Amino acid sequence: MILILRVNDMKKKYPLIEIKGLSYRYDKENVLENVNLEIERGTFLAVVGPNGSGKSTLLKLILGLLKPQKGEIRMFGKDISQFRERQKIGFVSQKANSFNSGFPATVFEVVSSGLTKKMGLFRFMKRADREKVDLSISAVGMEKFADRNIGELSGGQQQRVFIARALVSEPELLVLDEPTVGVDAKSVQSFYELLGKLNKDKGLTLLMVTHDIGAVSDKVTTVACLNKELFFHGSTREFEEQKMEDLSGIYGHGVRVLSHDHHNGKNGEDIK
Amino acid sequence: MITGLMEYEFLQNAFLAGMVIGVVAPLLGVFVVVRRLSLIADALSHVTLAGIAFSLLLGKQTVVFSGINPLYMGMAFSVAGSLFIEKLRTVYKHYQELAIPIILSSGIGLGVIFISLADGFNTDLFSYLFGSVSAVSRTDLWTVVLISIAVIAVIGLLYKELFLLSFDEEYARATGIPAKAIHFIFIVMVALVIAASMRIVGVLLVSSLMTLPVAASIRIAKGFRQAILYSVLFGEAAVLGGLVLSYNLDLAPGGTIVMIAVLILVITVLWKKMRTSSAV
Numbered sequence: 001m002i003l004i005l006r007v008n009d010m011k012k013k014y015p016l017i018e019i020k021g022l023s024y025r026y027d028k029e030n031v032l033e034n035v036n037l038e039i040e041r042g043t044f045l046a047v048v049g050p051n052g053s054g055k056s057t058l059l060k061l062i063l064g065l066l067k068p069q070k071g072e073i074r075m076f077g078k079d080i081s082q083f084r085e086r087q088k089i090g091f092v093s094q095k096a097n098s099f100n101s102g103f104p105a106t107v108f109e110v111v112s113s114g115l116t117k118k119m120g121l122f123r124f125m126k127r128a129d130r131e132k133v134d135l136s137i138s139a140v141g142m143e144k145f146a147d148r149n150i151g152e153l154s155g156g157q158q159q160r161v162f163i164a165r166a167l168v169s170e171p172e173l174l175v176l177d178e179p180t181v182g183v184d185a186k187s188v189q190s191f192y193e194l195l196g197k198l199n200k201d202k203g204l205t206l207l208m209v210t211h212d213i214g215a216v217s218d219k220v221t222t223v224a225c226l227n228k229e230l231f232f233h234g235s236t237r238e239f240e241e242q243k244m245e246d247l248s249g250i251y252g253h254g255v256r257v258l259s260h261d262h263h264n265g266k267n268g269e270d271i272k
Numbered sequence: 273m274i275t276g277l278m279e280y281e282f283l284q285n286a287f288l289a290g291m292v293i294g295v296v297a298p299l300l301g302v303f304v305v306v307r308r309l310s311l312i313a314d315a316l317s318h319v320t321l322a323g324i325a326f327s328l329l330l331g332k333q334t335v336v337f338s339g340i341n342p343l344y345m346g347m348a349f350s351v352a353g354s355l356f357i358e359k360l361r362t363v364y365k366h367y368q369e370l371a372i373p374i375i376l377s378s379g380i381g382l383g384v385i386f387i388s389l390a391d392g393f394n395t396d397l398f399s400y401l402f403g404s405v406s407a408v409s410r411t412d413l414w415t416v417v418l419i420s421i422a423v424i425a426v427i428g429l430l431y432k433e434l435f436l437l438s439f440d441e442e443y444a445r446a447t448g449i450p451a452k453a454i455h456f457i458f459i460v461m462v463a464l465v466i467a468a469s470m471r472i473v474g475v476l477l478v479s480s481l482m483t484l485p486v487a488a489s490i491r492i493a494k495g496f497r498q499a500i501l502y503s504v505l506f507g508e509a510a511v512l513g514g515l516v517l518s519y520n521l522d523l524a525p526g527g528t529i530v531m532i533a534v535l536i537l538v539i540t541v542l543w544k545k546m547r548t549s550s551a552v
Contacts, residue, residue, distance in 0.1 A: 063446045104493045
């Protein structure tokens with residue numbers, strides 16, 4: 001406990017994201033109810049929950065695509081309505097529905113588009129920008145594919161490119177919305193390894209939303225379980241200990257959560 | 273042909289206007305096609321026709337309007353139509369493509385009413401339907417050139433934003449790009465280019481100049497810049513080839529231009545097929 005406090009003291013005074021009493025409703029349906037969540041620098045947080053649990057809404061609120069109706073969101077210590085440094089947040093969306101795979105764009109062009117906001121209107125790419133793009137592409141191990149059209153790549157490779165696109169503006173926080181939907185199982189593993197490396201080696205804060213509880217791998221440092229309300233927020237270890245008893249409450253009856261064994265590398269079974 | 277070009281002003285007008293449109297229509301067309309908005313060009317061209325018919329009708333009945341180039345009214349209608357399409361796309365969120373037939377049929381409906389009110393027009397209207405080399409006036413040419421310069425400048429300045437918005441709209445919004453404003457500028461540009469291209473290729477074929485060269489280009493292009501480059505090259509080849517052929521063989525220029533664009537498309541599709549099958 002003392003150790004934890006010390007680590008916290010060393011960090012900057014405010015958490016990267018601070019959510020207090022956040023509620024949101026579409027028409028008559030409550031999607032989020034009184035959510036309180038703090039995300040410290042350097043964490044790799046997985047937000048898990050079933051479909052319709054408000055995960056995507058939470059994400060949209062954090063990204064500023066929706067405005068909070070009740071409660072408060074503070075980003076980098078500022079109220080979200082005053083927060084103007086969107087380039088500090090990198091965003092990786094679901095691969096499946098966000099782009100047209102027949103689109104004629106090279107990996108380099110796609111990654112360059114991550115600089116759009118940071119560069120600002122009416123600016124053109126300079127040499128330093130190109131170098132940044134090259135660096136991001138190699139950070140995700142895609143340098144051999146820089147001149148290939150994005151549509152020619154596999155789902156896993158495409159998601160790496162989208163990570164590179166998010167990294168190119170040098171964000172402090174990377175937000176991922178179900179990044180492994182439509183990615184084959186083998187690539188998912190190395191994809192999480194890449195995320196883990198970015199978190200550990202580069203100290204990047206990661207917030208990943210997923211409905212797939214089996215995806216909460218050993219790379220994640222904290223887990224938050226959401227189903228309208230926040231049911232659990234804590235370290236991965238605490239999560240492993242608690243989920244047998246508690247998670248059935250979130251997901252409803254008749255649901256079994258199988259343990260996810262790290263020691264022999266087997267994947268846990270997904271919630272059906 | 274060359275002597276004809278030296279001698280007749282109308283030929284010069286047609287060729288210069290054609291060359292400019294051959295660049296700007298496919299250039300903008302790349303963004304139109306990758307955003308899956310190809311049919312919008314069709315809808316807007318029919319709205320433009322309504323505007324032109326309205327202008328011709330006014331010109332027939334009042335002296336004030338008879339001196340005004342009908343193209344201006346066509347442009348006004350086209351821009352208004354583009355804004356209606358955007359409005360309808362938000363009204364019918366789940367049936368976004370519905371906006372296109374609504375606007376298209378309204379355009380034809382209005383056009384037909386204006387034409388009947390005027391008791392029909394002479395060959396003038398025919399030239400708007402199918403394009404004409406002899407009908408391009410100096411003011412037409414200047415309008416085309418000015419619009420094209422403006423469009424090329426805007427695309428140059430907003431290239432990053434237009435690319436991102438076309439590639440991944442959700443991401444563009446999430447990163448805080450002013451997506452709405454840029455989309456608005458884009459759709460107005462489309463409306464203006466369609467109205468401007470109409471003199472050469474005609475209402476019924478104008479959308480082909482925005483889509484066919486792009487369709488050929490994206491079969492073989494690597495990357496977006498290359499897609500733009502090939503589209504413009506193909507578009508230019510179709511326009512110049514079409515104008516030369518139509519002049520020499522006395523064919524309708526619009527039809528000839530479109531058929532050359534189709535030929536280019538067929539060649540690229542076959543070429544790509546041969547290459548991929550030989551690679552396997």
